[in-house]
Amino acid sequence: MLSSVRSLSLYLSFPIRMAEGSYVFQISGIKKPEIKKCLIKGIRKLGGKYIGGSVYQHSSTHFIVPQVLPSEKFLAACAAGKWVVTPNYVLDSVKNGSWLPEELYEVAISTSTTSAFYPVRQWRERVASGTLKGAFQGWRVLLMVQEPARRAMFNRLLKAGRAKVFHYSPPSYASITHVMAKPITEDIKSHDAPCYPVSHIVQHLFGKRYLDINFNLSEDETENEESSFVATFSKFEKELKDHMIRQNRHPRLLYCEFQGYNDPHRPQSEGTEADFSQIATMIECGLFTEALDSIKSGLFPGLLPPAQCLVSLLEYAQQGNATTVFLRIFMQFLHRLVVTNPPWKAPKSVKKYFSKVFQCPCCKSGLWPFLESTICYCLLRDSTCHPLPGPALPTLLHFHSDLLAFVLKLFKGELHAITTTGIYLQQQVCENLQDSARGSLILGTFWTVWERSTLLSVAVKQLTQLLVEATSEDDSKKTEKQTEKQELVYMTGILVDLLSVVVEFWCQHNFKLNQALVEKGLKDYAEHFAVISHKLPPSLLAELIAEVPSSRLKMALADSVFRSLCCKNGFTVGDDPLCLKKIMLYLPALDILSQSQTLCNTEAGLTDCGLESTSDGVNDSGAEKGNILKGLKRVNAAGETLLHRACKRNQVETVLQILALPDTDVNVKDHAGWTPLHEACNHGSTACVQALLRHRPAPIVNSQVGGISPLYDALLNGHMDIAKLLLEHEGSVILQQKNHSGMTPLDLVLDSAQREELLDSALTGDRARKKKPTEVLNLPLLEAGSCLLLHLLTAYHQEKGLSMFTEAGAQSLGQRLVRALKMHSFETVTAAWMDQQAVRLLEDVMTLMEAGRGSYDGQVSQPIRECEGENTQFLMERLGELKSKGKELDLHFKKSGTLKNCYCVA
Secondary structure (H helix, E strand, O other): OHHHHHHHHHHOOOOOOOOOOOOEEEEOOOOOHHHHHHHHHHHHHOOOEEOOOOOOOOOOOEEEOOOOOOOHHHHHHHHHOOEEEOOHHHHHHHHHOOOOOOHHHEOOEOOOOOOOEOOOHHHHHHHHHOOOOOOOOOOEEEEEEOOHHHHHHHHHHHHHOOOEEEOOOOOOOOOOOEEEEEOOOHHHHOOOOOEEEOOHHHHHHHOHHHOOOOOOOOOOHHHHHHHHHHHHHHHHHHHHHHHHHHHHHOOOOOOHHHOOOOOOOOOOHHHHHOOOOOHHHHHHOOOHHHHHHHHHHOOEOOEOOOHHHHHHHHHHHHOOOOOHHHHHHHHHHHHHHHHHOOHHHOOHHHHHHHHHHOOOOOOOOOHHHHHHHHHHHHOOOOOOOOOOOOOOOHHHHHHHHHHHHHHHHHHHHHHHHHHHHOOOOOOOOOHHHHHHHHOOHHHHHHOOOOOOOOOOOHHHHHHHHHHHHHHHHHHHHHHOOHHHHHHHHHHHHHHHHHHHHHHHHHHHHHHOOOHHHHHHHHHHHHHHHHHHOOOOOHHHHHHHHHOOOOHHHHHHHHHHHHHHHHHOOOOOOOOOOOOHHHHHHOOOHHHHHHOOOOOOEOOEOHHHOOOOOOOOOOOOOOHHHHHHHHHOOOOOOOOOOHHHHHHHOOOHHHHHHHHHOOOOOOOOOOOOOOOHHHHHHHOOOHHHHHHHHHOOOOOOOOOOEOOEOHHHHHHHOOOHHHHHHHHHHHOHHHHOOOOOOOOOHHHHOOOHHHHHHHHHHHHHHHHHHHOOOOOOOOHHHHHHHHHHHHHHHHHHHHHHOHHHHHOOOOOOHHHHHHHHHHHOOHHHHOOOOOOHHHHHHHHHHHHHHHHHOOOOHHHOOHHHHOOOOHHHHHHHHHHHHHHHHHHHHHHHHHHHOOOHHHHOOO
């Protein structure tokens, strides 16, 4: 058997055509994990499906056993008329490349005669012919077995053979044909039906002469062990889900400064003595300073001055007529107002009060227009809501920046409240707190009622755009006055904090109800950020993301910007969910970035990356260019752009001119999802394919529409030259890609000579991609990529709580997961899991183990390891720590891991 397993492992390394029909397998009686693992892998390689578990599943079509077994699953498969075959059926089928006929592999019982007895064949043939549906069809059994577990086993066995089973006296119209009992007593014999021992099941299936075989109808050691495994695997899933719940309930952006704020529901007695009746008169007479002093003296918890008075004072402060002393005292008053009457601890009326105060005195359109105008004034831009004095005075600039910091403080308080009280995270929440949270300032400022299901509201997009503009302005002011530079840095920091608080609040608000919504919202927002910030230099983007205090926002932004940076330099990555393995597979992109010929400094942003002209000597002026520019954005009824149409017609000059234009989307899709590369491959436009592959960013070669990739398109239409171009560009990885029918590209090529040509082209592509650089040519771009990857790795580790899996102790969750992965394949452990987050967490543990064994050492070239860049060195240190943690996992397993405690659950 072991030699067959080695042969199977060799055959499994080659792609095999998927099988037609349904092949669903169960396995029993195979105790060696390596043999069972190879069988499962072979089943899946041939397109079959494996079902684990300790009980018979009626959806199975084949049952694999090494010999006749005295087990429930074996007898149930016999009674149901399923194929019961030996393991050699899978081994030989893999060698053959497709499923073989089953007859030669049916399990037999050896006899003294020259012929063998096939215990399942008679029932299988009768079921297949439609004569009956199962060996016990027509039986109506009164099952009287006292022990619950054994009663359940016999119940499953009889139902597999299509018997009707009753556990108590049935209705009169359902007459009993069999009474089966263990033990048989005189009371049982009194029933008006024949009474049988449970051994009658074996006698009916195989005849009396084989009754002496040890069919004791008890689960053997293998079945008990497998049942234990399945139960433990389910517990693993629950533990991982509980771990993620704890992680998401972990306090985020906790601000301890709000812990001592007064409770407005317990006002001080002095508050009733305050008199605000004269404030409005003072303001009308122009006595703003006196009015402010009067308000300050009457400020107590639970007592708020008239909102219109504060609006008038704020309007006076914004118009530039107030003294510096007045502005300073007014800001002190606002902070004291929040200390004594924090809106996050108050009913809706207090929140509405703050919303009424902080809005434009003219248009009164809400807090966001007011906030946007404040930001624009600080960035020396035209205000978007109401006119403010200009040119901007230093005193007013300082006041508006303080005003922005004050609003940020309000929002921080609200986030602190829902984080510490668990308004949205606890199972039972009191109704008044829910109402209070729904009327929060943050929600009312950044989301309308119709926008709250998406993170990308209009206001959030505008805030993000202002942050990008502030960052760009900050970079352009590097040669200006130091004071202006410091003010812009301060403003950028406030906007980063404000964005983080807003995003965290939305995530906390929605996470309890819809976790998938939060994940999608973060992903969509990160992609939006990467698009609108593409003109910023990568180094500046990396620095900006490093300042984000929210770990989940930082993780999403770093991932999206890094993928965008890779794509613009010809390294495409998949869009599958983020996990530790995916991050480790990002590492080869560092070599691409280090060899890039594009600039990465404060004068060259992401739009410069790979946008050098792909057309030598093409005239980009005159009427022809004008026509291209006019038709660039136009699409026909099928959604095809000018680039699509040029690729279909092999108009390479037009393609080159379009690709030379800035911001050209080489992966633009029509209404059906086809890209220009798809069209060029489909129509045999070889020159256009060459132009597209030379372009930077390079097109995505592995994209599929209905299972059809560009390589499939080329081969289906007989364009071998294009297929070889794609393989030389991308390597053999696209040869492993399968369509919806499970076919690989090579399955489309029947001619052996052509297959060899394609394989040679794939090897050429692999050698080109694996060619290691000898030195770093673009240190700034490498440093930017290393910084993004460093923060991505750190934020992911923090978000997922991966440090918990590296804790010592034989019964720690990490150690038990490692022991399970040592004994079983990843697919076996997760076969019955439904939660994809738990699956990805287990994959993270497996990736940690692989990192500890050095599996990812080859992902980073020697020049990168020896690079003296600060960010790159930090990244290499972080990868070294990750490898050490993986080694510790293996070390603890070797010290404490045994087969007996492999499935112990603490």
